[in-house]
Amino acid sequence: MHFGFMKDISVKNSNLVVGLDAGTTKVCVIVAEAGPAGKTDERNPCSGLKIIGVGRALSRGIKKGVITNIENTADSIREAVRAAETAAGVDIKAVYTGITGAHIGCFSSRGVIAVKEKEIGQKEVDSVIDAASAVALPFDREMLHVIPTGYTVNGQNGITDPRGMGGVRLETDVRIITGAATSIQNLIKSCQKAGLEVVDVILQPYASAGAVLTDDEKELGVAIIDIGGGTADLMLFHEGHICHAAVLPIGGNNFTNDVAVGLRVPAQEAEILKIKYGCSMLSMARDDEEIEVGHAGGKIIRKIPKSHLVEILQPRAEELFGLLKKEIMGNDFHKHMNSGVVLTGGAVLMKGMDVMAENMLELPVRIGAFGGAEGPADIINNPVYSAGVGLALYGAEKESADQRDTGGNMFTRVKGWVGGMLKIRS
Ligand SMILES: Nc1ncnc2c1ncn2[C@@H]1O[C@H](COP(=O)(O)OP(=O)(O)OP(=O)(O)O)[C@@H](O)[C@H]1O
Numbered sequence: 538m539h540f541g542f543m544k545d546i547s548v549k550n551s552n553l554v555v556g557l558d559a560g561t562t563k564v565c566v567i568v569a570e571a572g573p574a575g576k577t578d579e580r581n582p583c584s585g586l587k588i589i590g591v592g593r594a595l596s597r598g599i600k601k602g603v604i605t606n607i608e609n610t611a612d613s614i615r616e617a618v619r620a621a622e623t624a625a626g627v628d629i630k631a632v633y634t635g636i637t638g639a640h641i642g643c644f645s646s647r648g649v650i651a652v653k654e655k656e657i658g659q660k661e662v663d664s665v666i667d668a669a670s671a672v673a674l675p676f677d678r679e680m681l682h683v684i685p686t687g688y689t690v691n692g693q694n695g696i697t698d699p700r701g702m703g704g705v706r707l708e709t710d711v712r713i714i715t716g717a718a719t720s721i722q723n724l725i726k727s728c729q730k731a732g733l734e735v736v737d738v739i740l741q742p743y744a745s746a747g748a749v750l751t752d753d754e755k756e757l758g759v760a761i762i763d764i765g766g767g768t769a770d771l772m773l774f775h776e777g778h779i780c781h782a783a784v785l786p787i788g789g790n791n792f793t794n795d796v797a798v799g800l801r802v803p804a805q806e807a808e809i810l811k812i813k814y815g816c817s818m819l820s821m822a823r824d825d826e827e828i829e830v831g832h833a834g835g836k837i838i839r840k841i842p843k844s845h846l847v848e849i850l851q852p853r854a855e856e857l858f859g860l861l862k863k864e865i866m867g868n869d870f871h872k873h874m875n876s877g878v879v880l881t882g883g884a885v886l887m888k889g890m891d892v893m894a895e896n897m898l899e900l901p902v903r904i905g906a907f908g909g910a911e912g913p914a915d916i917i918n919n920p921v922y923s924a925g926v927g928l929a930l931y932g933a934e935k936e937s938a939d940q941r942d943t944g945g946n947m948f949t950r951v952k953g954w955v956g957g958m959l960k961i962r963s
Pocket residue numbers: 559560561562563564596601602637764765766767768769788789790793808811812815882883884885886887888920921
């Protein structure tokens with residue numbers, strides 16, 4: 538398949554797709570090529586995906602996942618896109634991009650239709666999802682995803698794909714994910730200002746989940762937590778589908794700010810200290826270790842026990858995982874998390890985050906990155922890039938589903954925006 542928005546595609550009929558992750562600390566652009574066979578190894582969600590170019594820029598204009606300055610965000614996007622174009626040798630015209638922020642909401646809905654045909658087909662599936670998504674939203678909310686979690690045909694529930702079945706009554710339960718209209722529009726405007734067409738806007742943790750979690754984990758029950766610079770994004774799966782999503786406005790930047798205030802150092806130095814010596818558990822820090830710290834506004838260097846730094850970081854980690862625990866315990870979701878918790882995003886790279894998470898959440902925890910993709914060594918298995926790679930993977934899967942079935946992908950359908958804000962490729 539040849540995408541109209543790319544040129545200089547080196548491999549004929551290649552499936553090139555671009556993910557744009559506009560995060561609080563960095564904007565990253567992933568250019569990937571999807572293999573013709575799709576996923577080649579069930580245990581590796583990104584198997585078959587080849588990352589051919591990555592571009593990165595400092596994020597200016599995004600706070601806690603939400604765009605606060607369109608011009609600055611567009612500049613960062615432009616810079617990251619240019620870097621990715623150079624790395625991949627392609628001209629990027631359109632992207633799959635992700636959204637996060639505390640404005641994200643998630644609720645359930647149900648749709649029912651009478652089946653007039655002898656057999657249920659894609660048309661009926663589309664109709665029943667449309668019926669389930671016909672809910673009145675406040676004027677300032679937009680639907681991001683409508684995700685069917687199962688179907689019922691003539692009263693028989695637990696059906697994952699009703700196509701080809703006979704019946705007179707088709708029902709579906711869906712999870713609807715919504716976001717603030719202004720935030721979504723600002724993201725699209727920033728991309729457009731940077732000269733890009735937005736093919737789709739995807740919830741960032743949904744994209745990360747696609748790249749990091751295996752089908753088995755989603756089936757057994759798993760929580761993915763993407764902790765970035767500004768937000769901690771949580772998504773819970775059970776029996777293969779989403780049961781909850783929440784975004785907390787706490788991320789790695791809060792740890793950095795705490796260090797800056799606690800040690801009275803500039804934010805830049807606090808960031809360096811956190812990355813070099815940071816640890817979220819006092820019990821993991823050696824008593825006798827000392828670190829050098831500079832005074833704010835001056836060049837005076839002082840030595841402090843490393844435990845002082847950890848004493849600042851630990852309460853923030855406890856607060857964060859305490860809030861996440863409340864979300865996971867709500868509605869007894871934790872009882873279904875048989876595969877435990879997968880942590881991803883840059884902030885989980887701090888020493889002790891996985892142990893702290895395990896202690897606080899009382900579930901097995903692993904740090905995960907996108908599994909099985911081919912690409913540059915510094916990108917592969919780096920949890921910082923999970924969302925960006927997930928966005929590219931989402932795009933690749935959607936393009937191939939759209940090609941296979943012009944009626945759309947029935948398992949995870951994304952609605953177009955009213956008023957033509959988004960152009961969905963067909
Ligand atoms: N080795 C490390 N140790 C501790 N923290 C780290 C490390 N590497 C990165 N971080 C932190 O990770 C955060 C950035 O992570 P990431 O790139 O996933 O965020 P983002 O996607 O820009 O933000 P968000 O997803 O919240 O909008 C920063 O706060 C940074 O300090």
